[in-house]
Amino acid sequence: MAARLLSHKVADLCLGKPPLKSLSASATIRHALTALKSTDDTHISLWTCNHHHISDQSLINPCRCIGKISMVDIICFLSKEDNITSPSTALNSPVSVLISPDTSVVRHVDPDTCLVDAIDMIINGAQNLVVPISNRTTLSNSKRKQNLHKEFCWLTQEDIIRFLLSSIGLFSPTAAYSVEALGIIDSDILTVNYHAMASTAVEAITTSLADQTSVAVIDDDGILIGEISPLTLSFCDETAAAAIVTLSAGDLMAYIDCGGPPEDILRLVETRLNERNLLGMFEEFGVYSSSSSSDDELLSSPLTMKSGRYSRSSSYSARITRMAEAIVCYPGSSLVAVMIQAIAHRVSYVWVIEEDCSVVGIVRFSGMLEVFREHLESMMS
Structure with a gap:
């Protein structure tokens, strides 16, 4: 085999x-x-x-x-x-x-x-x-x-990991070892404080997109609260840029959460855009703020996600069911368990936390592939 x-x-x-x-x-x-x-x-x-x-x-x-x-x-x-x-x-x-x-x-x-x-x-x-x-x-x-x-x-990476999972029996006992024992927990992670402005995380979001990871949202004690995931953000539309420049990291998680942002968050975005004289930012996207719209117009406005990709429920609900909640494992979790976890949630990484929810690091598909590559090398020798 x-x-x-x-x-x-x-x-x-x-x-x-x-x-x-x-x-x-x-x-x-x-x-x-x-x-x-x-x-x-x-x-x-x-x-x-x-x-x-x-x-x-x-x-x-x-x-x-x-x-x-x-x-x-x-x-x-x-x-x-x-x-x-x-x-x-x-x-x-x-x-x-x-x-x-x-x-x-x-x-x-x-x-x-x-x-x-x-x-x-x-x-x-x-x-x-x-x-x-x-x-x-x-x-x-x-x-x-x-x-x-x-x-x-x-x-x-997901295609190859999914393919290898179908033959996971060939990688025994390696696949049963913990991610800690295999040395594939990467401690070099991207984080943003829950109360920090989301705009301070733009560079981190861009980097996480390139690295196929995510940005951990943590509190002052380093406890994992959630994440700003490029995958989740990819189902927003361009008006999410206004949320990034006006909201905190914690509020941004709520904005990009499953089903679209709550009304109070939308109002907060609008208020802060108005304070910075940036309502024209929405107008250039073809969006009309509540201050210049009737209630009926507001209900159909992209400010309430009319043009957002959340409306594509067939793809959104199938792929993004976990919202801004981070997918986690523990240092003692087995490689095969983490693989299944990541594939089930359509992500290429899993956060590693301790029992108190403090972040240890992240396990990525690329690290998993290095383990499988070493095993394949032994098969060829």
Whole structure:
């Protein structure tokens, strides 16, 4: 069975995966915002050309996926001091300003790339592996040849962890060891105080998005209260930028919580925007504040999440059922238990806490993959 596992290629993990939603790298942030609102995906891939219209010549010099962006990238960009007074201008900026300078985050791979090599790429920093997939439509032989590799899917850390979990018996007894014993608890974590302004955490949110982790919200004693998760934030819309620049970290957790922000939090955002003469921030998004709207207009205003992605209940409720509550384990939790926990909640990390709820660190998929990689090495020797 070990030989069978090692024989798998990345193409095997791509079966049934939908093609990537793409956007030209020459587009504006406004274009990206529209694209993200029209899909259930949390990310849009950015390309140096429109890869849905690749010519035969371009097969020699193929289009390249150069990065990915999410709603969180846009929200954090709009939350910057230079952009909060004129979000309309910010939205007209090229989407390239949101792309990570780390080109290793997205890697193109051949469908025949072996599983072990794919794991190595992720351990070395890749978050998404871009894999060409064939057009499965029934075509003549000549047309079939021309349409090969015009669509792509991508593999994530979660895809590989989920695949390895299906063969977890091969990793005995390692999978039963505690995360502490395996040495995969990372103490280098991102935190923000519950009472601190959420705007002080923008850089941390951006970093956690790049690292596929989260920002722990703690009290003065280091007790874990909750988290500001990029995954949860990705289901908001651009108006969440106003919440970030006006609310505390604790209030922001309530704002991005499951089902949308409570009315008192919305009123607080509006009041503080008004105090800073920033109500124009909402107006530029096409939102009308309560001070200039009738009650009926307010009920349908995006200020009450009309344009928010919370309204997409089919995807939101299925993926975000835990709200701003952090997923936790203990130093003595087994690796397999933590894997199942993370996969069940669609996150790539689990917070590690002590019995008193003080934060010890975080366990990430990348750390788990390092453990499995060592085990696979022993299988190959």
